[in-house]
Amino acid sequence: MYHNWLDRWDERRARRGEDGKKKTDLVFDAERAFRGAKDVDTVEEFCLLADQALADPRYFDEPGGSDQGFAKQDGWLKFPSDISTDVEENNVVWAKITESGSFDQALVIFHHWNASARNRQIADYFSHRGITVVEVAMPYHFERSRPGSEHADYMLSANLGRTIQSVRQAVWDGRKLLRWLKSEGYREVSVLGMSLGSWVAGLIAAHDPSVSKASLFLTAGSLADMVWTGRATRSIRASLEPEIGLTDLRRAWGPLNMENHAHRFARPDLDLHVVLAKRDQVVLPELSERFMQRLKEAGARPNILKLNCGHYSLGLPPYILLAGFSLKRFLSRAANSTREMR
Template identity: 50%
Template sequence: MLDLWDERRAARGDAAKRPMRPAIDVDLPFPDAAPSSDLDALCERAEAAADDPAFFTPAPIAAEEVWWQDGWISIPSPLPSDVETNNTVHASVVEGEGRGHALIVFHHWNARERSSRLARYFAGKGVTVVQIAMPFHMERRRPGAENVDDILSANLGRTLRSMRQAVLDGRALVGILRDVGFERVSVLGMSLGSWVAGLVAAHDERVGCAGLFLSAGSLADMVWTGRATRHVRASLDGVVELAQLRRAWAPLDLTRHAPKLARCGLTLQFVLARRDTVVLPNLSEQLVGAVRQAGEDPRVRWLDCGHYSLSLPPYILGAGRSMAAALATA
């Protein structure tokens, strides 16, 4: 019955997901490159960027550009796009106790609203909860868009650029929270948001705890095998091979950043689903194994549910308790 519930939940989003013509667009993630549809050129630039810390390092946000009022933070995105509504980062804030600990939450793909229950749960434990809108979601949505194709699609360059924007937005928010006096800043990401949270934690030593829910290492492999991304795979079939997709999205592969996720001072909490058809369990196991091989034994909670049914009790309660325990030790 649980598997059937997950499948019905997944099917609800299928109507807005349509195959599209694959595109490379090297100049989107690498503006200094000439406009090109050369896949090899994108792969070469992406593999170099995966080892370049500057790729995920944002320019500073000036204090006068930060708007914080009535439970909201707004800042200009460090990496503006061609969609005006997407160029301002919006985050809701539910205050905990003082300036002790802040938790930045990165939602799942195609999220349409923030979770008030999540905010109340962690705020009740004294943690200030900051729920960011990732690129092209919620207030940042492209006008008229049914599905958030701008952040994950068969346009390889746009996906890489949008995910980079998400990481830069997140790191800018980490800096703002530290600047106003928060002693500790942690991150929590769910599904696609876990890739963003993982990359923020890997590249920003100011992050003390990272919760990665429904996560894996290779975004390319997740797209290639996952239930929610069949339309992307269908678009790429016969045009782009999996090995090429891995190279094109190399900076987004958390296994490549496993040594940084294993750094001293970072508490890492995984919450994973044994019956997940979106992020297959073997892909999650590969990321956990890579972190262990890098020298750290992360906290791992496996739940006997699917990708979408993680949101149901008792699974969501177990996930919340695991993250709360990790935050307490960070």
């Protein structure tokens, strides 16, 4: 009975903002995603470029730009993004810093798609326990929102190239921020990603050796599968489906599929923590399970917590408390000590 109510609660929560998610057209915009690429006319042409990007081990490496331009004031940090887009607001990265008074550890948080506010409770909770929390705005979110937009439609959409560009921009922004934190003297830097933010945090952890711990909430490997099957992305599937099938979408967004980078999560100096929802209709449990299996096959040993709730009801007691306590233990424990929780 309780779980039936919980499922209905999740469905009501999923309907919020749904009116603003409009069906659009499939757009390639290959030049946004792949350096030096010209616009393409077919799905196959786009997929060939995506194959090349996936084979490039430096695709998510920063361009080696200047570290100048960081400005910190009154608990806020801002700096220029190394990717310039046609939305001026999106080209400046904003982050809220909740300091702990210690330089032992910093936790960088990437929120979920269409997040409307940062989470002061999480920031206060961990900062009071000696962990400085940095909540960064992903592309087209918070201070970086596109003027006039009702949600972060440029971050994830039926525009294949812009979606890749946006996730890549988020990874570059995050890595630039990590480098700044290290220069400020933080001994250990961890990342936390929630839902879409988990793809960003995961790709950063996979490619940046400065990350010692990564916590991924409500995650899976294939962004294409998540969009195709998820409750929150029905309008994107409706936009894509007349022109492209799931098999081609997987290939087109291959660089963003964390399963394709699973071997990178197995490096011995990275600890991995995952929180999953068994009743999730946004990131389906079978997609999460497939990713966990791929990680284990690659040699990674994720610390997994599965909760009997949905995507949105993870934010309700007792689930959010269980997830928070699990994260606290993970961040507090000695590096490279692993344990799987069922």
